[in-house]
Amino acid sequence: MLPQAYLNHFKKTFLLAYPVCLSQLGHIMVGVIDTAMVGYVSTTAQAAASLANSLFTLVLVFSIGFSFGITPLVAAADGNKNLKQISLLLSNGFVINLLVGFLLFILLFISAPFLHYLHQPESVMEMTIPFFNILMLSILPITVFAILKQFTEGLSYTKIAMFISIGSNILNVVLNYIFIFGKLGVAPMGMIGSAKATLISRIIMATAMLVYVYKSKHFKIYYKAIRIKSISFSVMKKIAEIGIPSGLQFLFEVGAFCFATIMVGWLGIQQLAAHQIALSIASITYMIASGIGAAATVRVGNYYGQKDIVNLKLAGFSAVIMVTFLMIICALTFILTRNLSPQFFSINGDVKTIASSLLVIAAFFQLSDGIQVVSLGALRGIADVRVPTYITLVSYWLIALPIGYALGFTFHLGVQGVWYGLLIGLTVAAILLLTRFYYKRKKFNLV
Numbered sequence: 001m002l003p004q005a006y007l008n009h010f011k012k013t014f015l016l017a018y019p020v021c022l023s024q025l026g027h028i029m030v031g032v033i034d035t036a037m038v039g040y041v042s043t044t045a046q047a048a049a050s051l052a053n054s055l056f057t058l059v060l061v062f063s064i065g066f067s068f069g070i071t072p073l074v075a076a077a078d079g080n081k082n083l084k085q086i087s088l089l090l091s092n093g094f095v096i097n098l099l100v101g102f103l104l105f106i107l108l109f110i111s112a113p114f115l116h117y118l119h120q121p122e123s124v125m126e127m128t129i130p131f132f133n134i135l136m137l138s139i140l141p142i143t144v145f146a147i148l149k150q151f152t153e154g155l156s157y158t159k160i161a162m163f164i165s166i167g168s169n170i171l172n173v174v175l176n177y178i179f180i181f182g183k184l185g186v187a188p189m190g191m192i193g194s195a196k197a198t199l200i201s202r203i204i205m206a207t208a209m210l211v212y213v214y215k216s217k218h219f220k221i222y223y224k225a226i227r228i229k230s231i232s233f234s235v236m237k238k239i240a241e242i243g244i245p246s247g248l249q250f251l252f253e254v255g256a257f258c259f260a261t262i263m264v265g266w267l268g269i270q271q272l273a274a275h276q277i278a279l280s281i282a283s284i285t286y287m288i289a290s291g292i293g294a295a296a297t298v299r300v301g302n303y304y305g306q307k308d309i310v311n312l313k314l315a316g317f318s319a320v321i322m323v324t325f326l327m328i329i330c331a332l333t334f335i336l337t338r339n340l341s342p343q344f345f346s347i348n349g350d351v352k353t354i355a356s357s358l359l360v361i362a363a364f365f366q367l368s369d370g371i372q373v374v375s376l377g378a379l380r381g382i383a384d385v386r387v388p389t390y391i392t393l394v395s396y397w398l399i400a401l402p403i404g405y406a407l408g409f410t411f412h413l414g415v416q417g418v419w420y421g422l423l424i425g426l427t428v429a430a431i432l433l434l435t436r437f438y439y440k441r442k443k444f445n446l447v
Contacts, residue, residue, distance in 0.1 A: 009311075009318035013295050017319075019162035020153060021291030025169075025284065032280040033169065034194045037176045039273075039346045045191045046346065047269050048127035050276030051120060052195075054261040056135045057254055059104050060142060065250035066100050067146040069093075069243025071294070072301035072381050074154025079305030087222045090151055092235040096243075101143030108136035120265040124272070127191060134195035141206035148209045152219070154298060160212050168205035172197050245385035249376055249392045253429075256396035260404060260422060264415050267408075271415045274354035277345040278419075282362040282369075285330040289370035292323045293377025300381025316378035316437055320371060327370035334363035358419055365423040368430040375433035384440055391432045400425020 034053060039046040070093040077085040115129055149161040178186050179193025189196065213219050257279060264275040296319035303312035334341075342355040372395075379388050404421020407413045413420065 006314060006318050006321065009299075009314045010322055013292070013299060013315065013319050013322060016156060016158060016298060017292045017295035017322075019158035020294045021288045023149065023158070023161040023165040024287040024291040024294065025165065032284065033173055033176060034198060036280070036345045037173075037180055038191045038194050039277075041180065041190050043269060043273050043346065043348050043351060044121075044123050045127055046276070047121075047265075047272040048124045049131060049191050049194060050272065050280075051118075051124060051261060051265065052128045052132040052135055054258045054276070054279075055115070055132060056108070056139075058251065058258045059108055059139060061250035061254040062247040063097075063101060063104055063139060063143050064146050065247035066240075066243040067093075067097050067143070067150045068246040068294075068297070068380060069239040069241070070097075070147065071150045071154040071297050072242060072304070072383060073238060074151060075156075075298045075301030075381070076305030078155055079302040083221060086155070088230055088232060088235050089154075089239070090219075090222050091230045092232055093151060093239050094147055095231060096236045096239055097143055097147040098140075100243075101140050104143075105136065105139050108132075108139060112136070118262055118265070120262070120272075121269055124265070124269060131191055131195045134192065134199055138199045138202040141202040144206040145202070145209045148213050152213065153294065154301070155218070156298060157218060158295075160216075161209065164205055164208045164212070167208070168201045171204060172201040175200055242380065242383060242385055245389040246380060248389050249385070252389070252392040252396050256400050256425065257422065259401055260418050263401075263405060263408065263418055267415055270348065270351050271354060273346060273348070274342075274351045274358060275415055275418075277342050277351070277355040278358035278362055280345070281334070281341055281359065282366075285327065285366060286369055286373065288330075289323050289327060289373050290377075292319055292326070292370075293374040295319065296374055296377040297381045300378050304382050312382070316381070319374050319378060320434065320437075323370040323374045324367065327366040330370075331363040331366040334359045334366065338363075354415060357416060361416065361419040361423055365426045368423070368426040371430040372426060372433050375430070375437050378437050379433065379440065382440060384436070388433055388436060391436065392429060395425045395429035395432065399428055 034049050038049040070089055074086055074089050077089065112129060112133055115132065116125055118125075120128070145161075145164075152158070152161060175197030176194050178184055179189045179197050180191070181193075182188030261272070261275060261279070265272045296316060299315040299319070300312055303309070303315055338356045338359040339352075341359065342352040345355070346352055376388055376392075379385065400421050402421070403424050404418040407417030407420050408415065409417070411417060
């Protein structure tokens with residue numbers, strides 16, 4: 001039986017986390033929906049959409065991760081009731097995040113012509129690049145949404161981002177159906193229609209968040225205090241000092257999965273499509289865990305600002321315990337539904353069979369994936385980001401990918417071998433990051 005103190009923190013973390021979980025799902029569900037609906041066009045189209053989404057997600061997660069730089073700072077300032085600091089974080093956070101968004105768009109634009117060098121099947125690349133060219137336009141709306149989402153969540157207002165994300169995904173499904181298959185008088189566009197639907201839904205999502213923050217009485221006190229002199233390079237530096245490592249942490253993990261996608265593409269179209277199906281399903285549970293991690297950042301950040309070291313420890317470890325139970329349930333669900341889930345993504349029997357085998361491996365890394373992302377969130381709450389960034393780099397790029405390549409190609413285990421490597425890397429990351437949080441607890445005399 002857990003102590004009452006932990007049970008109280010479970011309730012508080014849950015109430016903060018569940019809207020964040022649902023809004024976090026909004027980012028990833030767009031790609032999942034695209035993969036599922038494009039699968040009814042053709043296996044090649046599905047493989048192309050999965051590759052484009054994987055490459056775009058590589059940049060997307062850095063943008064989202066960078067926006068996380070504002071959350072612990074806002075949470076700490078809120079814990080101290082420092083209204084002026086919160087206002088400065090809003091104005092400077094918006095400026096620096098928008099600048100990063102523009103730079104990422106330029107990077108995407110420059111990168112598009114070089115996608116042929118990934119050595120994927122030519123039929124896949126012919127469809128990937130046009131899809132990618134439309135998808136890249138959505139990076140700026142996502143940036144606007146992300147910074148405002150992280151700002152409001154840092155103040156513990158989490159539900160509106162959830163509602164906007166859910167609404168955006170519903171819109172994406174409707175527009176996908178209309179554009180892909182040609183309904184309501186619209187000519188069928190195939191997979192390109194999916195990219196256009198995604199772009200429109202993300203623009204509307206960003207606009208809705210912007211209007212909410214501007215109109216809500218909760219935030220007027222902050223943005224009305226903004227002046228031209230509010231722009232401060234020192235404040236932007238503080239945000240970047242957390243935002244850049246946070247972005248890199250997401251980049252290293254998702255980048256490893258993206259490079260794994262490229263490696264799987266060397267094996268064939270069916271393997272690539274199956275890989276993306278299993279990855280899409282696994283990404284749903286990851287984003288739920290990521291929502292708990294974001295809640296841990298806010299709650300740990302609040303107590304860090306208040307210098308309440310006892311509750312800081314309880315908030316961090318209660319989130320770890322919560323995600324552990326959740327991911328055990330998810331793992332069992334993956335195993336029990338491994339033959340059913342792929343049915344919603346493909347009509348190709350071989351693709352579904354391969355995807356089913358990958359879901360079993362995904363079940364085993366659920367626990368590691370959940371613990372590592374929540375540990376990262378808790379560490380971010382105490383502004384400990386540098387060492388965790390090195391841990392993610394080593395775990396995914398020096399352990400997961402080399403082992404995955406060796407098992408997949410040298411030992412001829414194919415796509416399953418690549419996934420075994422990812423399983424090992426995630427497990428190493430989980431152990432090291434949880435140990436890091438425990439170490440920081442001891443360092444701060446958290447008993």
